Amino acid sequence: MIPELVVSDVTVRFAGLVALDSVSFTVRPGSTHALIGPNGAGKSTCFNVLSGVYRATSGSVRFGDAELTASRPHQVAALGVARTFQNIALLPRLTVRDNLMLGRHRLTRSGFVSAGLRLPSAGREAARHGARVEEIAAFVGIAEVLPTPVGLLPYGTQKRVELARALCMEPRLLLLDEPVAGMNSEERREMADLIVSVRESLGISILLVEHDMGMVMRIADSVTVLDFGRRIADGVPDEIQRDPEVIRAYLGDIEESAS
Ligand SMILES: Nc1ncnc2c1ncn2[C@@H]1O[C@H](COP(=O)(O)OP(=O)(O)OP(=O)(O)O)[C@@H](O)[C@H]1O
Structure with missing residues (x-):
């Protein structure tokens, strides 16, 4: 049985900085869920909380009956949560x-x-x-x-x-940190197909952080959008693409990098 992953009101503070501000979302069993947002939005921090690397300042992360915020990385792995890294490890x-x-x-x-x-x-x-x-x-x-x-x-x-x-x-939940970063377009397409077939063949849940919006919209069942540590949207890809706050967050990001 694949449990639900329920992230509730998770806050992470680093000294004066609030990296995650009361973030909540649920990954349904057997679904592909994407966590997106501009640079510095808090995606990696969230992954690090889920995999036991960072302690949340407050809030809870439940995977079935288990509380992940109190667990060390090897304990999270033992519950069937596996992750890949942005930089290959x-x-x-x-x-x-x-x-x-x-x-x-x-x-x-x-x-x-x-x-x-x-x-x-x-x-x-x-x-x-x-x-x-x-x-x-x-x-x-x-x-x-x-x-x-x-x-x-x-x-x-x-x-x-x-x-x-x-x-x-043999995970029940797979955390993929930017699985297509640095790949050419053919490799990206192949990796996206592979992720879809992992989900279809193994029936496990997948949570991915990814900057490639085309891929996210194609393979995710649901999407949570973070901006400055806050959840600004949560829904199916179609809704997310049309959400004015999401469009504003991404346009701001593009304008900032252009200036
Ligand atoms: N260990 C840390 N100590 C202090 N500040 C941190 C730490 N880790 C992350 N931060 C800060 O928390 C905020 C969120 O960073 P995070 O890396 O989670 O964002 P991100 O959405 O993954 O960004 P990117 O897309 O660039 O990888 C940033 O302002 C970052 O500088």
Whole structure:
């Protein structure tokens, strides 16, 4: 069962700055939900609260029965919340296969001692994880590069490896931080299709932060818009695109960067 993610009145203050100001939204089970907003709106701060990296000053984040604001990153991961990062966070000298196996670490029962002693149970478990890694790599379209060190791969492929590693944790909620940033238009289209097929095939919830508005409007079921830490809109993509406050927030952003 995929639980609902309910973000309620979350506020985050850094010294004098209010990065999130009483923000609320709900990610329905099995939906793709986008969190958008101009630079500095508070999107990354929100992701960091959801994944246990930052503590909220006040408010709550519930994932089913679990309260995420009181949890550390490894506890959030253990609840089935996996994330990718804006700047790729893979181990570049390790092969794709080894990076993906690391993604399965939290699901490994036998631990390092029995694996080190080469116990048969540890061998069977490693084989099972290895088979699942191959399945996920095939699904994400990176099977041929499993033996390649990640650092030698093109950027767009590394982004796919990051997504595959998150999937290796068998998440119930996937947090994607700018999954198409830095990609060319063909890579963007392919990644968008992949995200749609993850949602369709696995039925998990996806929350994504993304600046590529075309992609957001195409793949998201619902959208929450932040501006200066406040939620200024929440709804289906069609409504969001026509919302005067959203248009104003984005036009202001463009005018500021032009001046
Ligand atoms: N660790 C921190 N300490 C102090 N201020 C911070 C910290 N993290 C974020 N901020 C501030 O909080 C505000 C929101 O930043 P955040 O990175 O969450 O925005 P964002 O919407 O993700 O922006 P971008 O689209 O540029 O990534 C900004 O004013 C930022 O400078």
